[in-house]
Structures are given as C-alpha cells and as structure tokens.
Amino acid sequence: MSVQHMKVTKRIDPKYQNEAVLLVKCPDKPGIVAVLSEFLHTFDANIIESSQYSTNPENGTFFIRLAYYCDQLADKAEQMEKNFAGIARAFDMHYEFHYRAQTKRAAIFVSKEPHCLLELLWEYQNGDLNMDIGVVISNYEDSRDMVEALGIPFYYIPANKDIREQVEAQQIALMEEFEIDVLILARYMQILTPNFVKHFENRIINIHHSFLPAFIGADPYARAFARGVKLIGATSHYVTNDLDEGPIIEQDVERVDHRSDVKELRKIGSKIERRVLAKAVKWHVENRILVEGNKTIVFH
Amino acid sequence: MSVQHMKVTKRIDPKYQNEAVLLVKCPDKPGIVAVLSEFLHTFDANIIESSQYSTNPENGTFFIRLAYYCDQLADKAEQMEKNFAGIARAFDMHYEFHYRAQTKRAAIFVSKEPHCLLELLWEYQNGDLNMDIGVVISNYEDSRDMVEALGIPFYYIPANKDIREQVEAQQIALMEEFEIDVLILARYMQILTPNFVKHFENRIINIHHSFLPAFIGADPYARAFARGVKLIGATSHYVTNDLDEGPIIEQDVERVDHRSDVKELRKIGSKIERRVLAKAVKWHVENRILVEGNKTIVFH
Amino acid sequence: MSVQHMKVTKRIDPKYQNEAVLLVKCPDKPGIVAVLSEFLHTFDANIIESSQYSTNPENGTFFIRLAYYCDQLADKAEQMEKNFAGIARAFDMHYEFHYRAQTKRAAIFVSKEPHCLLELLWEYQNGDLNMDIGVVISNYEDSRDMVEALGIPFYYIPANKDIREQVEAQQIALMEEFEIDVLILARYMQILTPNFVKHFENRIINIHHSFLPAFIGADPYARAFARGVKLIGATSHYVTNDLDEGPIIEQDVERVDHRSDVKELRKIGSKIERRVLAKAVKWHVENRILVEGNKTIVFH
Amino acid sequence: MSVQHMKVTKRIDPKYQNEAVLLVKCPDKPGIVAVLSEFLHTFDANIIESSQYSTNPENGTFFIRLAYYCDQLADKAEQMEKNFAGIARAFDMHYEFHYRAQTKRAAIFVSKEPHCLLELLWEYQNGDLNMDIGVVISNYEDSRDMVEALGIPFYYIPANKDIREQVEAQQIALMEEFEIDVLILARYMQILTPNFVKHFENRIINIHHSFLPAFIGADPYARAFARGVKLIGATSHYVTNDLDEGPIIEQDVERVDHRSDVKELRKIGSKIERRVLAKAVKWHVENRILVEGNKTIVFH
Incomplete structure (x- = not known):
C-alpha cells in the first residue's frame, strides 16, 4: 500500500448550501431557548427542526438541536459563529455548527x-x-x-x-x-x-x-x-x-x-x-x- | 338512571401548579420560535419540553408544543393569555393553553x-x-x-x-x-x-x-x-x-x-x-x- | 397464619376429559415418530397437535409434544401408560403424560x-x-x-x-x-x-x-x-x-x-x-x- | 430479444441427495400420522422435521409437512412414490414430494x-x-x-x-x-x-x-x-x-x-x-x- 494521493477537498453540495445544524449542551437555566431562537432570528434564519432535552429542569444539563435554513448562509456563517461565541461563554455552552453542504x-x-x-x-x-x-x-x-x-x-x-x-x-x-x-x-x-x-x-x-x-x-x-x-x-x-x-x-x-x-x-x-x-x-x-x-x- | 348529583368541580393538583403546555398551529414563517420563546421568557417561564413540526418550511403549516415551568403561574396565567392573544392574531395562530394542575x-x-x-x-x-x-x-x-x-x-x-x-x-x-x-x-x-x-x-x-x-x-x-x-x-x-x-x-x-x-x-x-x-x-x-x-x- | 384447611382435591374439567399431551425426550434414532404414532393409533387416539425437534438428526436428542384426543380416555389412560412404559425403556425416553381435564x-x-x-x-x-x-x-x-x-x-x-x-x-x-x-x-x-x-x-x-x-x-x-x-x-x-x-x-x-x-x-x-x-x-x-x-x- | 439458449438442466446438489419433504393435505381422520410415519419408517427414512395443522380435529382439513432423511433416497424414491399413491387414494390426499437435491x-x-x-x-x-x-x-x-x-x-x-x-x-x-x-x-x-x-x-x-x-x-x-x-x-x-x-x-x-x-x-x-x-x-x-x-x- 502506498499513500500518494493528492490532497482531497470535501465535496460541497450546493443543494443544501443554506442549511445548518446547531448542537448545544450546557447547564440548564431559564431563557436559553429564547436566546438561541433570538440569535437565529437576528440572522433571518428559520428553524426547520428543533428538539431539546433536559436531564432535570432544576439544575440539570440542557441539550438542543436546531436545524435551520438561512438565505445566503455562506456569507453569514462567519459572523454568526463569531456572535455566537459570546452567547456560548455566557451560558457555558459546548456547541457545534454543522453545515449541511459540507458533506x-x-x-x-x-x-x-x-x-x-x-x-x-x-x-x-x-x-x-x-x-x-x-x-x-x-x-x-x-x-x-x-x-x-x-x-x-x-x-x-x-x-x-x-x-x-x-x-x-x-x-x-x-x-x-x-x-x-x-x-x-x-x-x-x-x-x-x-x-x-x-x-x-x-x-x-x-x-x-x-x-x-x-x-x-x-x-x-x-x-x-x-x-x-x-x-x-x-x-x-x-x-x-x-x-x-x-x-x-x-x-x-x-x-x-x-x-x-x-x-x-x-x-x-x-x-x-x-x-x-x-x-x-x-x-x-x-x-x-x-x-x-x-x-x-x-x-x- | 337519575341525574341528581351536585355540580362537581375539577380537581386541582397543587403538585403541578406551575406547569403548563402551550399548543400552537399556524402558517409557517421565520421567527415564530423566537417570538414564542421570548414571550415565555418575559414571564420567567422555563421551557421544559419543546417539539415542533412543519409540513413544509417554505409555505406549510407550523406546529409546536411547549411545556413550561413558571413560578407563581396561577398569578400570571391571565396576563399571559391576554398578552398572547396579540401574538396569536399577528401570526394567525390556533392555540391552546393547558394547565397541568387542572386535571x-x-x-x-x-x-x-x-x-x-x-x-x-x-x-x-x-x-x-x-x-x-x-x-x-x-x-x-x-x-x-x-x-x-x-x-x-x-x-x-x-x-x-x-x-x-x-x-x-x-x-x-x-x-x-x-x-x-x-x-x-x-x-x-x-x-x-x-x-x-x-x-x-x-x-x-x-x-x-x-x-x-x-x-x-x-x-x-x-x-x-x-x-x-x-x-x-x-x-x-x-x-x-x-x-x-x-x-x-x-x-x-x-x-x-x-x-x-x-x-x-x-x-x-x-x-x-x-x-x-x-x-x-x-x-x-x-x-x-x-x-x-x-x-x-x-x-x- | 394458620394452616387448617381441608385437604383440597384437584378440579376435573369434564370439557377436556378426552384430551391429553405426551411429552417425550430421548436419544434420536429413526422410527421414533412411527412408534409413537402407532402407539396412539392403537388406542384410537387422534393426534391434534404434533411438534418435534432434534438437536441433530445424526446422534442428537429428540423432543416431541403430541396433543391427542381419545374417546373414553379416562378408561384407557392406565393401560396406555402401562403399555408406554415398554416403549420408553426401549428408546431410553424421559416422558410425561398430562391429562388436560386435570387442571x-x-x-x-x-x-x-x-x-x-x-x-x-x-x-x-x-x-x-x-x-x-x-x-x-x-x-x-x-x-x-x-x-x-x-x-x-x-x-x-x-x-x-x-x-x-x-x-x-x-x-x-x-x-x-x-x-x-x-x-x-x-x-x-x-x-x-x-x-x-x-x-x-x-x-x-x-x-x-x-x-x-x-x-x-x-x-x-x-x-x-x-x-x-x-x-x-x-x-x-x-x-x-x-x-x-x-x-x-x-x-x-x-x-x-x-x-x-x-x-x-x-x-x-x-x-x-x-x-x-x-x-x-x-x-x-x-x-x-x-x-x-x-x-x-x-x-x- | 431472442430465445436461442440450449435447454438447461436443473442443478443437482449432492449434499442434500438424501433429504426430501412430503407435503400432504387431506380430510382429517384418526390415524393419518401413524400411517405416514409408518410409511416413512418402512423405507428407513428418519423424520427430521414434522409440523401439522388441522382446521378442526372433528371434520376439518389436515395438513402436514414431513422433512425426512433417507439413505440412498435416489434409489428408493420411485418405489416410495408408487407405494404412497395407494395411501393417498385411501385418504383422499393432495400430496407433493420435494427432493432437496433438485434445487x-x-x-x-x-x-x-x-x-x-x-x-x-x-x-x-x-x-x-x-x-x-x-x-x-x-x-x-x-x-x-x-x-x-x-x-x-x-x-x-x-x-x-x-x-x-x-x-x-x-x-x-x-x-x-x-x-x-x-x-x-x-x-x-x-x-x-x-x-x-x-x-x-x-x-x-x-x-x-x-x-x-x-x-x-x-x-x-x-x-x-x-x-x-x-x-x-x-x-x-x-x-x-x-x-x-x-x-x-x-x-x-x-x-x-x-x-x-x-x-x-x-x-x-x-x-x-x-x-x-x-x-x-x-x-x-x-x-x-x-x-x-x-x-x-x-x-x-
């Protein structure tokens, strides 16, 4: 076996270029959903699917998956991630942005x-x-x-x-x-x-x-x-x-x-x-x- | 058979006095989740469960179930419903508030x-x-x-x-x-x-x-x-x-x-x-x- | 707690008085099914259900359940069991007769x-x-x-x-x-x-x-x-x-x-x-x- | 499309040359299983699997599937089928012999x-x-x-x-x-x-x-x-x-x-x-x- 291929680059699927998923895990507290949905709304992103779970509403861990559609997402993604970093710090979030076009x-x-x-x-x-x-x-x-x-x-x-x-x-x-x-x-x-x-x-x-x-x-x-x-x-x-x-x-x-x-x-x-x-x-x-x-x- | 009982009144279960469910159905458009979660956050209500579904993100029908916990819900419920009526009109919503304590x-x-x-x-x-x-x-x-x-x-x-x-x-x-x-x-x-x-x-x-x-x-x-x-x-x-x-x-x-x-x-x-x-x-x-x-x- | 009841006797359900099950387990060898079905046929017993399984057709263990109906079973059961004892010895069988009427x-x-x-x-x-x-x-x-x-x-x-x-x-x-x-x-x-x-x-x-x-x-x-x-x-x-x-x-x-x-x-x-x-x-x-x-x- | 192939002949799988299945459907009456198992035993065939069903033990239809193993089945099959024809007539049977080797x-x-x-x-x-x-x-x-x-x-x-x-x-x-x-x-x-x-x-x-x-x-x-x-x-x-x-x-x-x-x-x-x-x-x-x-x- 020899490893001599050219560096590959990921396939971009233009069909899904405006779709993304945001996964978040953080300590539960009131208002998280409001903050997240307000954040997306600010960028004119529409939530397509939303699922959440909390191990315990009082002092448990909160999990959410937000799938959203956002016109011209490619142009906005960097700014969105930048803005989100502040929210994540405030709520002590583990978070992941996944862009559907990046297969x-x-x-x-x-x-x-x-x-x-x-x-x-x-x-x-x-x-x-x-x-x-x-x-x-x-x-x-x-x-x-x-x-x-x-x-x-x-x-x-x-x-x-x-x-x-x-x-x-x-x-x-x-x-x-x-x-x-x-x-x-x-x-x-x-x-x-x-x-x-x-x-x-x-x-x-x-x-x-x-x-x-x-x-x-x-x-x-x-x-x-x-x-x-x-x-x-x-x-x-x-x-x-x-x-x-x-x-x-x-x-x-x-x-x-x-x-x-x-x-x-x-x-x-x-x-x-x-x-x-x-x-x-x-x-x-x-x-x-x-x-x-x-x-x-x-x-x- | 004779119907001669006293008028019954519904049992209130104090254990659940601060829990409620909001069911909403309306034409889909961007920002609905932001508005709903902002609405609940305004009353310091914490979303316990949230599930949504849209028949079609473009021009379909949007459905959501929000279960929330809200301290002193009994005192706030009337005002909440009053405020919500305005939102419902703006988004052409069918909606239902269900209070868990009202068995x-x-x-x-x-x-x-x-x-x-x-x-x-x-x-x-x-x-x-x-x-x-x-x-x-x-x-x-x-x-x-x-x-x-x-x-x-x-x-x-x-x-x-x-x-x-x-x-x-x-x-x-x-x-x-x-x-x-x-x-x-x-x-x-x-x-x-x-x-x-x-x-x-x-x-x-x-x-x-x-x-x-x-x-x-x-x-x-x-x-x-x-x-x-x-x-x-x-x-x-x-x-x-x-x-x-x-x-x-x-x-x-x-x-x-x-x-x-x-x-x-x-x-x-x-x-x-x-x-x-x-x-x-x-x-x-x-x-x-x-x-x-x-x-x-x-x-x- | 005191144990002072009369000796109970089992309920006989006359509806099922002519039905029984024979369960057999023995080393597998050719002809077992023929012997068993011939045995039942000799007593005019009709097989209602029959299921068998062998761990290995060559030299494994053979299992069979035969549910049968037999007119005047009560009169014949003793003789059947007596006759069967000989078959069981010949084939080295573990066997059980269960009479459905004996609930x-x-x-x-x-x-x-x-x-x-x-x-x-x-x-x-x-x-x-x-x-x-x-x-x-x-x-x-x-x-x-x-x-x-x-x-x-x-x-x-x-x-x-x-x-x-x-x-x-x-x-x-x-x-x-x-x-x-x-x-x-x-x-x-x-x-x-x-x-x-x-x-x-x-x-x-x-x-x-x-x-x-x-x-x-x-x-x-x-x-x-x-x-x-x-x-x-x-x-x-x-x-x-x-x-x-x-x-x-x-x-x-x-x-x-x-x-x-x-x-x-x-x-x-x-x-x-x-x-x-x-x-x-x-x-x-x-x-x-x-x-x-x-x-x-x-x-x- | 043209159909010009040579006549094909079925594959014989020698691994299974001594295995067969007998399927029978006939009016139910006592003794059928005894007759069938005696028939197979006469040819030194060992029943590997047996399953039966009756729509009604009294006057219903009886169905059975007998999978059997028989040394030198190829030599015996013709005689077996010939002998079986008589049984089938006596019990008014629909029956099918399937030889496993005839894929x-x-x-x-x-x-x-x-x-x-x-x-x-x-x-x-x-x-x-x-x-x-x-x-x-x-x-x-x-x-x-x-x-x-x-x-x-x-x-x-x-x-x-x-x-x-x-x-x-x-x-x-x-x-x-x-x-x-x-x-x-x-x-x-x-x-x-x-x-x-x-x-x-x-x-x-x-x-x-x-x-x-x-x-x-x-x-x-x-x-x-x-x-x-x-x-x-x-x-x-x-x-x-x-x-x-x-x-x-x-x-x-x-x-x-x-x-x-x-x-x-x-x-x-x-x-x-x-x-x-x-x-x-x-x-x-x-x-x-x-x-x-x-x-x-x-x-x-």
Whole structure:
C-alpha cells in the first residue's frame, strides 16, 4: 500500500448550501431557548427542526438541536459563529455548527464479513446517507471488487495484534489524507489502541453483534446459543477504550427459538447488525447525536 | 338512571401548579420560535419540553408544543393569555393553553368487553394517566362492580339504534354534569350521531379492533381470519362522522398465523387494543396531540 | 397464619376429559415418530397437535409434544401408560403424560408490586390460562383484597433472609396442602434456598426485569438507565440455584430513549414483565415446555 | 430479444441427495400420522422435521409437512412414490414430494426499483436461499449489470398494457426454456393476465407495498400518507387473478409518524418489502407452504 494521493477537498453540495445544524449542551437555566431562537432570528434564519432535552429542569444539563435554513448562509456563517461565541461563554455552552453542504466523509473498516459494508454502500448509492465514503480499509481482500466498482478507494492493510501500532499509523495517515470525519467499524474484528481511539473521540461508530451489555466480547452468537436466549440483538455504539462499553447509539433485536443453531443465529443477527449500524451512521451524519458521559442523546 | 348529583368541580393538583403546555398551529414563517420563546421568557417561564413540526418550511403549516415551568403561574396565567392573544392574531395562530394542575376529567363508555376499561382503570390507579375518571357509562351492567369499587360513578344506559337520540341526550347531560373533558370509547359498540360527535370534536377517542384502514366496520377479527392475514392490529383514533375514518392517534400489531382461529385472534387482539387505547389516552391528556385535517401530530 | 384447611382435591374439567399431551425426550434414532404414532393409533387416539425437534438428526436428542384426543380416555389412560412404559425403556425416553381435564393448580408468590399478579388474575378470570390458582402468598398485605375478592386464599408470610428457612417451611406446607403443581414468582423479591428450589425442580417460574443475561441481579432498571440502553426487557425463566441463570422460557423488549428516567423505565418495564410472565405461565400449564440442560424447548 | 439458449438442466446438489419433504393435505381422520410415519419408517427414512395443522380435529382439513432423511433416497424414491399413491387414494390426499437435491429454479421479474432484487441476489450469494436464479426479466435495463455480474441471464422485455399478450408469450417461453419452478415479482409493476397466472398457479410470489388488505392497488405509500397511519407495511402473497387478493404468505410493518413524508415512507417501506419478500421466497423454496383456499399454511 502506498499513500500518494493528492490532497482531497470535501465535496460541497450546493443543494443544501443554506442549511445548518446547531448542537448545544450546557447547564440548564431559564431563557436559553429564547436566546438561541433570538440569535437565529437576528440572522433571518428559520428553524426547520428543533428538539431539546433536559436531564432535570432544576439544575440539570440542557441539550438542543436546531436545524435551520438561512438565505445566503455562506456569507453569514462567519459572523454568526463569531456572535455566537459570546452567547456560548455566557451560558457555558459546548456547541457545534454543522453545515449541511459540507458533506461529511466516512471511512469504513471491514474484515471478512461484508453484510454491514454492503448495506452502507447500498444506502449510500440510494442517497439515504448524507455522506461521502472516502475510503474502505480492510484486513482482507474480499470486499475490494464491490468497493472499487463504486469508485471508492480500497486499502488492504493486514492486521494483527503484533503489528497493531504500525497498522494504525498507516490508517491514521489515510484518515488524514482523505480528511475523514467519521470512522465506521462495519464488523472490523480488530481491537483499536487508546491512541487511535483518542484521535477520533466520539467519531468511531462500531456495530457489536449482541444486545449490549449482554455478551460483551468475542463470539456473542455462540454464547447466546449456549444461554438459550429467545431474542438476539445488535448494538451500535461509539468506541471508547472500554471494550463494548461506549455510548450506545442504537439497538435492535429479533425473536429466535430453540431451533436456531449458531449458524442460523449468525444469519438472523447479520440482518439486525446491518440495519442497526445503518441507522446509527445516518443519525451521526445528520448531526442528531450528542454524547453525555457514557450515553447518547439522539434527536429524531 | 337519575341525574341528581351536585355540580362537581375539577380537581386541582397543587403538585403541578406551575406547569403548563402551550399548543400552537399556524402558517409557517421565520421567527415564530423566537417570538414564542421570548414571550415565555418575559414571564420567567422555563421551557421544559419543546417539539415542533412543519409540513413544509417554505409555505406549510407550523406546529409546536411547549411545556413550561413558571413560578407563581396561577398569578400570571391571565396576563399571559391576554398578552398572547396579540401574538396569536399577528401570526394567525390556533392555540391552546393547558394547565397541568387542572386535571382533565374523562368519561369512559364501555359495552360488554371490559379489557380496555380495565387497562384504563389500572393505569389510572397507578398514577400513569394524568386525568380523573369522572364517570363510566355502559349499555351493560357487567362492569358496575369494578368501577364502583374505585369510587367512580357508573351509569347503566341501555342503548340501541331506536332510542339513540334519547340515550345521547342522557349522556350529554352527564358529560355536562361531570364537566367531562374527554370521552373514551373503550369498546363501546354503539354508533354516535353527528350531533353527539359535534359536541365533542377531537375529544372522543375510540379504539377500533383492526389496523385501519383495513377492516373498517363490524367484526374485523372474523374478516382478518377469512383473509388469512399474518398480523392483526388495533387503531385508536378521534371519532368523526365517518365511521373508523377519524384522525389516527396510535396503531399497533401482533403476529398471528394459520393456527389462530377467530377466538384466538380476539384474545391476541384484546391485548393490542388495551395498550393502544391507553397510549392514545395518555398522549391526549398530556396535551401531546394536534389535529390537522384527518391526521394527528403527536409530540412524544 | 394458620394452616387448617381441608385437604383440597384437584378440579376435573369434564370439557377436556378426552384430551391429553405426551411429552417425550430421548436419544434420536429413526422410527421414533412411527412408534409413537402407532402407539396412539392403537388406542384410537387422534393426534391434534404434533411438534418435534432434534438437536441433530445424526446422534442428537429428540423432543416431541403430541396433543391427542381419545374417546373414553379416562378408561384407557392406565393401560396406555402401562403399555408406554415398554416403549420408553426401549428408546431410553424421559416422558410425561398430562391429562388436560386435570387442571393444574398454581401458587402465586408476590411482594409489593402487583402488576404481574394482576395480569395473571385477569387472564385466569378470562379463561385464558388453563389452570386454577390455589393460593397467593405474599410478604406484604397489599394484594389481599384483590385476591380474596376472587375467592382465592391469600397468605401473608413476612419474609427476610434471617427467617428464610422457617418461612420456606410454611410455604412448602402450603404447597402440599393445596397440592400445587406450579409456583409463579410474580415479582417476589426474596431469594429461595436450594432446598426449596429442589422441591419444585422446573416448576418455579420467575419473571426477571431485564433481558437476561444483561443486568443479572438487583435493580436492573437503574442499571439499564446508567448504561444508556435503547431497549429494555424482561425474561421469564425456570428458577435454579444460580440467580437469574435458569432456563429461559420467554423474553421481550420495548424501545426506550434518553428521555426515559428510571421511573419511566420501570413503568414501561412493568408492561413487558406482565405479558412475558403470562406467556410463560400459559405455555407451562399447556405442557408446551421441555427443559434440556439450561435451555427450554417451547413447542408453540 | 431472442430465445436461442440450449435447454438447461436443473442443478443437482449432492449434499442434500438424501433429504426430501412430503407435503400432504387431506380430510382429517384418526390415524393419518401413524400411517405416514409408518410409511416413512418402512423405507428407513428418519423424520427430521414434522409440523401439522388441522382446521378442526372433528371434520376439518389436515395438513402436514414431513422433512425426512433417507439413505440412498435416489434409489428408493420411485418405489416410495408408487407405494404412497395407494395411501393417498385411501385418504383422499393432495400430496407433493420435494427432493432437496433438485434445487428449485427461480425467475425474478423486476421493474425500476432494484431493492427487492438486490436482497434476493444477496441472500442467494450468501447461500441463504435454497434455489438457483435461472433468469431475471425486466421492463427496464437498470438492473442488467448487477444481474449479469453474477452470471445470471438478464432479459429486457419492454412491457405495457397494449402489448401484454405478446410480452407474456415471450416470458412464458423463457420460463419453459429455463425450466422455471417459481416466479418472483420483485416490484414488477405490470399486471399479469389470467392466462399467465393460470400457467403458474401458486408459484408466482408478489410483494405488495402495504399491509394488505389496506391500500390494495396503486400507490399505497401516498395513500398511507394521506390517511395518516402510524404503521406502514408490506405483504408477500401468491398471485391470483384478483389484484392483491391472493393467499398471504408474510407481512410486516414499521412504525412511522407525522414527520414522514411520502418519500420517507417509500424508503422505510423498501426495507420492509425486501425482508418480507425474502422470507416468503425462502419458505416457498423450502416447501414450507400449503395453500388452502385463499390462505396459506406456513410451517416454520
């Protein structure tokens, strides 16, 4: 593998050039919504979607997602962000402006099983995911053809725990080269080091093949079979340094029974995995998620 | 039956004396949220929950539900409503103020099958429904004991299509006597006249025992069996003068198969009916529903 | 509490006097079904339902449930069982004959929260559970009225870990007095001793308020909240001496999100618990369940 | 389009050469199971799966599916079928022998939307569908590449109601040429004539994009939107001459709400359609389905 591409620049989607999302997290107090909506109104921005949540109206934490439309947003954005900085200081806000025209770029990591990758490629082709796929990285060659057929760069990087640091250095270089915003572990069966995770905090989305916190770790379908559960599931979560313990974004289950052997559980499970991961990715790239401690606020 | 009770007065629940909901529907235009949140902020009201929806950001209809907390709300409410009238005129708003302390009072109509009534009584006893049950009316005596055991007045009013007007006159008198805010048809198997429906527009909640619009009308389980469907359902909706055509509030289904005869479908269905109706009632009394044409906006 | 009732005798339901179920578990080999169906045919018994399962057609374990109708079953049953003993020896079978007319008798154990008890009482009144409720035992007085209103004996037996043996001695005496076939722990918040469990192997059904094996042990809703799961569940299982590790009979889940606090999770969960437990009990008393190691075969 | 291929012969899968399924439908009477299992035992066939159903044990219709394993089945099959003919006469049976090694061959018809075709291709590649895909026929060219990439013949046959008979003649010729066992309408948006349907009775599987019998006919998502339903669904059924009225094989639904416009309903619906159709096809090719009047018995 060699990394010799030209520096890429993000795709700007002019269709959405006047749309943005403002995500805010701060200590709750009266008047926040008034201040935020007044701020947007000052710039003639119209709120398209608004969702808020407070852990406790008295002295809790306040979260809000405001999607807005604003004529000539490109011309106004800098001034808006400048003005907003003052508000943010006054209310002790964590905040993020996301401009819809600046299409997010994803990297997909995959090992041998392609079902989650395929689902993402399919949703992407359909226009159901508001993102570009910058690169696919795999420790197997199996998925190369289907990826390259779509004009997406595919990198085969063999991986195992003995060469982990060297592998991750290559991967990080690719993430930088392709200006990657979000990493999707689409059944990538390698552990990531704390150093790697730190590079991409709350930007690595994993799919785990169980309804966490049941069956943390390896081979959850075999363990589900051994336990005789009547439901199997899948969980999409942000990756942290505690294995399978990161903030959960989405989960789902399917009914099984005594007749399902481990192979059958894997088949049923693969369908859950692909839809759960696709939903989590969709919500992430639509800037619907705020992380608070080890939990997510997902604004639908 | 005789109607000789003293005039009842609504229960005020002091626990919620500073909480209210403002529901608004109006033509969409920029700045509405700013105006509304500024309005609430002026009275030192803190927005606890906010949900909005627009049929179309350009020239559609805008809907919002604002739940707020306001110290000394009782003292301020009159002035707030007065001030709001001006805003409402300017934006051509339909609006409703609902004060949480003014517990809504429901009448439950039931025929022979008690499962939906029982579910509501159970949720009510549990404190899961933010309402009082003012009266239960039935064209059968069967439910009297379970209702009166809870200290709720029970009226047996035989009904059939030949005496419909006279029956409805009695029922309307009871609704007025008990100051009823919402009527719940908990498997009440009588058709209501347009006159009756008009009295309680968007305040009569029915449960229909199919996933509408499939199996409109009588005996849906027998027809579901005859059709060989693999799912049966239930639908809760506001009653209009078009049978089973009113705005749908909630629906749910369960899986069935060839082994389920009509009796079994009824059993499975009764469990769907009771949970679907209970949800619709809960959302109504929490003022989460706005009706637009033949559809509902339900703000969760 | 005193135990002075007359010895009770089981209710015989003449409506079902010619119906029975034969449950069989044995090493798989060719011809078993032929032998079993020939056996029944010899007695002019007609198979109404038949379900079978084999862990592995080659050298696995074979399970079958045969529900049959047989004219004058009462006169033939003894001879049938006698003849069957020979077949069972030849095939090394575990087998059970269950006569539908011999209505099973349940004991329900409950602590403070009544929702699971209420659901069972309601299904029982409806005729949806093919069992009698012989006795309800609680370490709280709360449920006495609703139980006695149905003519079911209610025993208040305070319980805590210091008096566990003495409490269980009383309970076992009651189980014997009332000729109890199945014990239902309908949110009974006391640990049972190995001695007690041994008395009622595969006949104690518990409801645990999580989707096991997640959140084994105390306070699963609080832990589900802390973990930020997007689904909560309930699990019904046979009780063994390993806490929450017995064979799972049924599980179900509901979707939740960040807005649900622990109190709300408990409310949502209580609805899952009651329907999951009711299903498990129904299948047990219909003799649909065979236990194999730590798993159940449930023949629907 | 020209039809000049060599006559194809069905693929024999030696892995399954000793496995078969016997499907039987007949008037219910005592002893049928004994006769059938004795019959199989005579040939040293071991029953792997057995499922039965009776509309009514007294004088109803009896259905059974017996999956069996039989050493040297190829040598015995002819004699078995010969012997069975006598049993079938005695019990007035409709019966079908299906040999698992004789892989069924499907034709897939598709119009513009590829999601259902893609799902089938994917399941097929995964080995999840026990069938071969003999040919794909479309009135659009869009899917050609993805079909031919898998080595499956693709025929573009423009279609509209004016040339229906001529189109169907071509299609029937292809069905014969490719020895097609089952036709799958994977969102094929053309009406079939009674003549065509008669050729393939109970062998044409359609996916309809609503939970039938709601929204029969054209554009169900637009009508679901207009009606304001809270669930949308899909239905797979055998095609008869009554539009969308054939025996239902499988249905499923997803929750939607007021925020979903028609485009969003189509996206959500497409995911339901693909999984519902894939299940129906799987059950058909595993010979799990018996048709009785306008209903299906599906033995899982």
